[in-house]
Structure formats: C-alpha cells, structure tokens
Amino acid sequence: MTKQQRIEELEKKLDQALKHTYVYDTHTLHCENGELYIYYGDDRSLVINIDTIYNDLPFLIFQVCKEQKKNQEDTLKSIKDSLDKI
Numbered sequence: 042m043t044k045q046q047r048i049e050e051l052e053k054k055l056d057q058a059l060k061h062t063y064v065y066d067t068h069t070l071h072c073e074n075g076e077l078y079i080y081y082g083d084d085r086s087l088v089i090n091i092d093t094i095y096n097d098l099p100f101l102i103f104q105v106c107k108e109q110k111k112n113q114e115d116t117l118k119s120i121k122d123s124l125d126k127i
Contacts, residue, residue, distance in 0.1 A: 062087075 042050075064087070069080035077094055079087040094101075 062085075064079070064081045067079050067081045069078070071078050072091065075091045077089045077091055079089070081087070
C-alpha cells in the first residue's frame with residue numbers, strides 16, 4: 042500500500058468516525074425553547090427538537106427496556122454461575 046493510499050484510507054476512517062458520537066455518560070439535561078439539551082463529556086452537548094424526540098419516544102423506550110432486560114438477565118446468569126462455583 043502506498044503512502045497516498047494509506048492517507049486516503051485514514052481519511053475515510055476519520056470521516057466515518059466524525060459521523061458518529063458515542064455518549065457514555067450525561068451530566069446535565071434541560072429543555073428550553075422547544076429543545077432538549079443533553080450535556081456530556083467535558084464541553085459537549087446534543088440538542089434535539091422536542092417534537093422530534095416526543096414522536097420517537099415509543100421506539101426509544103421499547104428499545105431501552107429491551108436492552109436493559111437483556112443486561113439484567115446476563116448479570117443474573119453471571120451471579121448464578123458464580124454462586125454455583127462456591
């Protein structure tokens with residue numbers, strides 16, 4: 042692979058990375074002027090139109106509950122496995 046090809050490959054990866062943001066933890070939430078503000082990281086924020094997120098709530102709640110249930114089941118299985126080893 043040439044140096045130019047490597048640069049182009051890295052530029053594509055950077056472009057892809059810039060399109061996605063992973064938010065691990067939020068520290069402040071508030072609403073103002075029909076917008077929801079979600080603050081995360083040191084000085085990052087996500088602003089969402091209230092009407093948009095309201096319409097998405099059924100899907101968001103269903104998916105979050107489904108994933109949380111899977112996490113709880115996995116944790117319970119780990120606890121049971123640990124107790125079986127005692």
